[in-house]
Amino acid sequence: MTDPHDELEDLLRPRPEAxxxxxxxxxxxRTERALARLRWTRRAVRSAAVAAAVLAGxxxxxxxxxxxxxxxxxxxxxxxxxxxxxxxxEVDASRPPATPELLPSxxxxxxxxxxxxxxxxxxxxxxxxxxxxxDRHDYPNATRCYRLFLARAGDDGxxxxxxxxxxxxSLKNAAYKEKIDEPTTRD
Amino acid sequence: MDRGGANWTERAVRDAVLRGDAAAWRAxxxxxxDQLAAYARWRCGGLADLADDVTQEAWVTAVRRLRSFxxxxxxxxxxLCGIASNAARNAIRARRRHSARFRRLDADAPAxxxxxxxxxxxxxxLAELPxxxxxxxxxxYLDRMTVAAIASESGETPKAVExxxxxxxxxxxxxxxxxxxx
Numbered sequence: 001m002t003d004p005h006d007e008l009e010d011l012l013r014p015r016p017e018a019x020x021x022x023x024x025x026x027x028x029x030r031t032e033r034a035l036a037r038l039r040w041t042r043r044a045v046r047s048a049a050v051a052a053a054v055l056a057g058x059x060x061x062x063x064x065x066x067x068x069x070x071x072x073x074x075x076x077x078x079x080x081x082x083x084x085x086x087x088x089x090e091v092d093a094s095r096p097p098a099t100p101e102l103l104p105s106x107x108x109x110x111x112x113x114x115x116x117x118x119x120x121x122x123x124x125x126x127x128x129x130x131x132x133x134x135d136r137h138d139y140p141n142a143t144r145c146y147r148l149f150l151a152r153a154g155d156d157g158x159x160x161x162x163x164x165x166x167x168x169x170s171l172k173n174a175a176y177k178e179k180i181d182e183p184t185t186r187d
Numbered sequence: 188m189d190r191g192g193a194n195w196t197e198r199a200v201r202d203a204v205l206r207g208d209a210a211a212w213r214a215x216x217x218x219x220x221d222q223l224a225a226y227a228r229w230r231c232g233g234l235a236d237l238a239d240d241v242t243q244e245a246w247v248t249a250v251r252r253l254r255s256f257x258x259x260x261x262x263x264x265x266x267l268c269g270i271a272s273n274a275a276r277n278a279i280r281a282r283r284r285h286s287a288r289f290r291r292l293d294a295d296a297p298a299x300x301x302x303x304x305x306x307x308x309x310x311x312x313l314a315e316l317p318x319x320x321x322x323x324x325x326x327x328y329l330d331r332m333t334v335a336a337i338a339s340e341s342g343e344t345p346k347a348v349e350x351x352x353x354x355x356x357x358x359x360x361x362x363x364x365x366x367x368x369x
Contacts (some may be wrong), residue, residue, distance in 0.1 A: 008356055011309050011363070012328035015233035020224050023239055027246050028216055032209060034250045039207045 106132030110145060123152035127168070134165050146171045155179075197258040204253060215263070216246070223267050229329045230275040232309030233302075241278050245271035272321065276314040283311060283369065311369070312362035320355035327352060 104112060106129045113125035130145035146168050150157050158176050160169060203211035224242050231237040248270050249256075256266050286307075313321060326332045332340075338348040 008324075008359065009328070011232075011305070012229070012324060012359075014225060014329050014331075015228040015238075017221075017225065018228075018235050020221070023224075023242065024220055027220075027243050028213065030243070031216065031246050031250045032212065034247060035204065035207070035209070035212060038250070 104128065104132075106136070106138070106141065106145070113148070119152050123149050123157060126152060130168065131165060134167055139167070142167055143171065150175050193262065194258045197256075197263050201253060201256055201258070201263075219264055219267060222264060223271060226268055226325070226329065227271055227275065229325070230272065230310060230313055231279065232306030232313070234306045234310060237275075237278055237282060237310065241271055241274045244274040244278070248274065272318070275310065279307070279310040279314045283307065287369070308363055308366040311366040312359050315362040315365070316355070316358055319351070320358050323348065323351050323355050324359060 104125075109125045109129035109132060113122045113129065116122050116125065126145050126149035130142045130149060133139075133142035133145055149168075150171060158172050158179070160172055164172065200211050200215050204215065223245060224238070227241040227245065228235070228238040231241060245267060249267055252270075256263065260266075313324075316324070323337065326337045326340075327334075334345050334348050334352065337343075337352075338345045341348065343351075
């Protein structure tokens with residue numbers, strides 16, 4: 001096992017064991033404290049990591065949150081906007097500005113017809129007055145004006161026209177029959 | 188390194204300690220304390236105060252670095268001895284620097300006892316040796332192993348171990364001599 005002539009034996013032999021009881025207890029207590037500290041540090045780091053992850057998530061959610069948009073019903077539909085458009089028009093300064101021809105009321109047309117002498121114009125005004133009275137559902141005055149129109153218009157007024165009202169058409173038919181039947185009656 | 192069941196046992200104990208099992212740590216500590224204390228005393232040439240410091244430093248460092256202990260790379264005690272070896276090297280160098288400073292300041296003070304001076308030189312010489320020389324000297328002088336046993340454990344031939352031991356002794360002698368002049 002050992003060489004009796006080994007000069008290093010005296011220097012390197014195992015040293016006698018000293019009493020290590022106190023040292024053993026002291027080191028054990030210190031290592032246990034260190035282990036407890038490591039456990040708490042690990043838990044704290046883990047908790048901090050979880051908290052940081054939660055905060056990071058919340059922060060990212062807050063930052064990436066879409067801006068509040070107020071929905072307006074029908075906002076996607078085009079809204080018509082009136083835009084004034086100016087168009088250059090050459091105006092003959094020598095002519096008076098044209099005024100729109102206003103349709104005369106029934107009474108005015110009838111009054112105008114009584115004041116004129118031109119039979120054609122008088123017939124046209126009575127017909128206009130008849131149309132106005134018919135529009136107001138004034139059937140007696142409408143019939144009266146239409147009969148004055150037929151009296152002034154002569155035979156040409158008996159010809160049915162496209163713009164005739166139902167009452168005028170009916171009166172034309174009646175006048176036409178009356179005209180045809182007239183010789184027979186005379187006979 | 189495949190150490191079979193010991194490997195798994197040490198891994199289980201390590202994991203239990205890391206989970207906070209105080210009983211596992213106490214059992215591990217009790218199993219290795221005497222052996223590590225003996226190694227520290229041997230590394231410190233028998234200087235009790237230095238050995239106590241080294242032992243304490245080794246255990247505290249082991250606790251702090253326990254997560255880095257890998258049973259696949261070697262047994263727990265070998266890992267502990269590596270930590271203790273570094274602690275001893277640092278401690279003896281610091282002690283010798285301190286001693287040299289105070290010798291210069293107080294040249295008339297009585298010299299340290301011869302045993303203490305020799306122990307310090309032993310510790311300094313061991314601290315200067317490469318790890319494989321220190322390991323074979325430890326197996327031979329501290330663990331009292333025969334050359335054949337060392338060869339069997341290390342997987343070398345007895346002749347190779349004899350040769351290594353011879354070179355380690357020579358290196359120790361030189362370091363021991365050198366330590367006398369530092």
